[in-house]
Amino acid sequence: MKKLWGGRFKKKADAGFERFSASFIWDRRLLPYDLEIDAAHVKALKKCGVLSAAEASTLSAAISDLAEKTRSGRLRLNPKAEDVHSAIQEALRKKIGPLADKLHTARSRNDLVSQSTRLYCRAECLKIIEGARRLKLALVRQAEDCQEVLVPGMTHLQNAQVVSQAHIFLAYVQMIERAQFRLRTALTLFDVCVLGSGALAGVSYDLDQKMIARELGLSRITQNSYDVSGDRDFVLNFLSSITLLGIQFSRIAEDLLVGQARGGAVVELDEAFCTGSSMMPQKKNADFLELARGASAVFAANFAGILLLLKGLPSSYNRDLQWDKKFLFDSVERCEELLEIFIRVVKTLKINRERARELLKDESIYATDLADYLVSKGTPFARAHEEVGRLVSFAEAEKTPLSKIGLDLIQKFAPLAEGGVYAIFDARHSVRMKKTAGSAHPAEVRREIRYWKRKLKK
Ligand code: ARG
Numbered sequence: 001m002k003k004l005w006g007g008r009f010k011k012k013a014d015a016g017f018e019r020f021s022a023s024f025i026w027d028r029r030l031l032p033y034d035l036e037i038d039a040a041h042v043k044a045l046k047k048c049g050v051l052s053a054a055e056a057s058t059l060s061a062a063i064s065d066l067a068e069k070t071r072s073g074r075l076r077l078n079p080k081a082e083d084v085h086s087a088i089q090e091a092l093r094k095k096i097g098p099l100a101d102k103l104h105t106a107r108s109r110n111d112l113v114s115q116s117t118r119l120y121c122r123a124e125c126l127k128i129i130e131g132a133r134r135l136k137l138a139l140v141r142q143a144e145d146c147q148e149v150l151v152p153g154m155t156h157l158q159n160a161q162v163v164s165q166a167h168i169f170l171a172y173v174q175m176i177e178r179a180q181f182r183l184r185t186a187l188t189l190f191d192v193c194v195l196g197s198g199a200l201a202g203v204s205y206d207l208d209q210k211m212i213a214r215e216l217g218l219s220r221i222t223q224n225s226y227d228v229s230g231d232r233d234f235v236l237n238f239l240s241s242i243t244l245l246g247i248q249f250s251r252i253a254e255d256l257l258v259g260q261a262r263g264g265a266v267v268e269l270d271e272a273f274c275t276g277s278s279m280m281p282q283k284k285n286a287d288f289l290e291l292a293r294g295a296s297a298v299f300a301a302n303f304a305g306i307l308l309l310l311k312g313l314p315s316s317y318n319r320d321l322q323w324d325k326k327f328l329f330d331s332v333e334r335c336e337e338l339l340e341i342f343i344r345v346v347k348t349l350k351i352n353r354e355r356a357r358e359l360l361k362d363e364s365i366y367a368t369d370l371a372d373y374l375v376s377k378g379t380p381f382a383r384a385h386e387e388v389g390r391l392v393s394f395a396e397a398e399k400t401p402l403s404k405i406g407l408d409l410i411q412k413f414a415p416l417a418e419g420g421v422y423a424i425f426d427a428r429h430s431v432r433m434k435k436t437a438g439s440a441h442p443a444e445v446r447r448e449i450r451y452w453k454r455k456l457k458k
Pocket of ligand 1: 083
């Protein structure tokens with residue numbers, strides 16, 4: 001196959017090196033974006049007089065034909081190509097002959113690959129952002145269905161205070177929202193036309209960069225060609241955003257895993273996402289959740305990969321940069337796959353109300369409410385905290401629920417307690433006592449659900 005750079009070489013490339021240096025197995029994903037760029041580039045070459053009107057129209061037609069075949073999956077490119085850019089060049093040469101050789105005027109693969117990768121990132125980032133929206137919507141719908149389901153919220157993996165399961169689902173929505181925010185800001189770095197940068201110094205043609213930007217739907221043009229050829233900060237930023245999303249997935253997955261450890265779960269994973277054991281016939285393991293938790297390591301590793309790749313790399317182009325694709329494509333494809341399954345997982349979650357009621361039997365979750373009650377009767381908080389602490393420890397030793405301890409005994413620990421104290425040992429009462437914005441109060445939870453439903457509607 002003809003190289004884009006063969007002229008000065010007398011020897012054939014070492015076959016092993018040639019295979020090692022080829023990036024076509026990865027960068028074939030850039031095909032549609034390269035073709036989009038080619039189409040815009042032809043217009044610019046015509047405008048600056050490199051191509052006649054007739055030549056431009058022949059080239060444009062050939063490029064659209066390749067694009068059409070790409071869309072319908074019929075395009076066959078030479079699998080031995082060095083990279084996607086060379087493969088397209090060869091396909092065009094086959095189609096329209098030597099005129100194809102004019103296409104690679106006023107550009108280098110350095111600015112081409114940088115632009116093409118940015119367009120790829122933009123398209124995939126938008127896809128992930130949209131997936132995140134659908135995931136949030138699925139979580140909000142689950143929240144809507146379990147506003148009445150009260151459970152012990154946990155800190156340090158221990159029962160702590162009462163919240164609704166809806167409140168927990170809405171916390172997940174916030175976590176996804178923050179990752180999505182970072183993805184949205186990642187878009188800014190894709191949104192620049194870098195064509196015209198050439199290899200590093202710019203090009204000696206009147207290439208209308210603003211026109212190319214318009215053609216590609218980009219709002220800015222680059223300010224420095226030397227920077228462009230070595231800049232992969234947009235990949236780094238994108239991979240860090242995907243990593244955050246992966247971290248959120250891992251934490252949500254862990255919550256669901258912890259919930260189902262021993263004794264059964266309030267939030268049950270559908271069987272379709274579980275697997276069995278080859279030895280223990282009774283097993284139904286929540287493998288999806290573990291794979292999702294583990295996938296965050298893959299995203300983090302790819303992010304670390306790009307960090308290591310860029311660290312200390314001289315500015316402008318170096319071939320090391322080609323490895324960016326391995327990290328990028330792996331994270332993007334895994335993330336999209338995972339996101340789609342996560343949406344189905346959330347949609348099919350079942351709430352076990354019985355189990356939630358069982359968990360509420362642990363009345364230590366009312367300790368804070370009890371301290372607040374004593375404050376309302378005039379006990380300073382620190383003192384109330386201590387009194388309740390002693391009472392809870394007594395109840396634990398006696399294996400008695402707080403609500404079963406007689407008033408005179410309670411008063412021994414907390415002298416300002418009155419008959420009304422027993423109202424405290426009630427989960428509904430507990431959430432209704434919360435007053436702050438974003439709290440577990442049912443009205444706040446309802447408000448949040450309304451807010452998200454409005455916001456997430458397309
Ligand atoms: N495959 C290369 C990459 O992804 C394209 C750029 C090649 N440029 C060069 N100067 N060899 O980085």
